[in-house]
Amino acid sequence: MTPRPPGPFDAHWLHRAVRLSRSCPPSASAFSVGAVLVDPAGRQLADGHSRELSPLHHAEEAALDKLPTGTDLAGATLYSSLEPCGRRLSRPYCCSELVIAAGIRRVVIAWREPELFVGECRGLGALAAAGVVVHELPGFAQAARAVNGHLLAPSG
Numbered sequence: 604m605t606p607r608p609p610g611p612f613d614a615h616w617l618h619r620a621v622r623l624s625r626s627c628p629p630s631a632s633a634f635s636v637g638a639v640l641v642d643p644a645g646r647q648l649a650d651g652h653s654r655e656l657s658p659l660h661h662a663e664e665a666a667l668d669k670l671p672t673g674t675d676l677a678g679a680t681l682y683s684s685l686e687p688c689g690r691r692l693s694r695p696y697c698c699s700e701l702v703i704a705a706g707i708r709r710v711v712i713a714w715r716e717p718e719l720f721v722g723e724c725r726g727l728g729a730l731a732a733a734g735v736v737v738h739e740l741p742g743f744a745q746a747a748r749a750v751n752g753h754l755l756a757p758s759g
Contacts, residue, residue: 609738613711616641616682617743619650621713623662624684624750627653634716635750636685638662640670640707643678663687663698667705680709684747686716689725699726703733710735713743717755 616639623637633653640648651665660668663683687698687710702710710730730737748755
């Protein structure tokens with residue numbers, strides 16, 4: 604299958620992911636992120652946001668946990684307002700590992716994870732190494748950052 608380049612539907616779903624990030628309970632120690640899983644026909648399969656299902660849930664994890672067991676995600680696209688994490692302190696698997704294990708082959712993000720909580724995020728690199736096609740739509744980065752402005756504000 605030839606990777607699909609970014610298109611207008613990607614903007615629609617990424618906008619939805621950024622909107623979902625605004626639903627996150629506030630946290631001083633974690634980003635607010637929204638994620639949407641969409642099937643190849645352009646239908647939403649599931650969505651999630653950080654801390655939605657538990658205080659430790661990441662957005663991608665919440666969306667994946669809502670899917671019926673055995674859902675085929677080979678042609679699906681994951682839209683996330685932030686790069687799926689490549690390292691995680693609170694769980695055994697990081698989001699990039701969960702995405703790869705789920706069989707998702709395409710990810711669209713708004714913003715790369717800043718080096719705030721875990722140092723260098725390696726999520727995109729892990730996804731690419733596993734053959735996942737990743738598109739970054741930087742036009743959405745400012746909106747994704749704004750949701751997390753309380754974490755990024757200069758101190759002192």
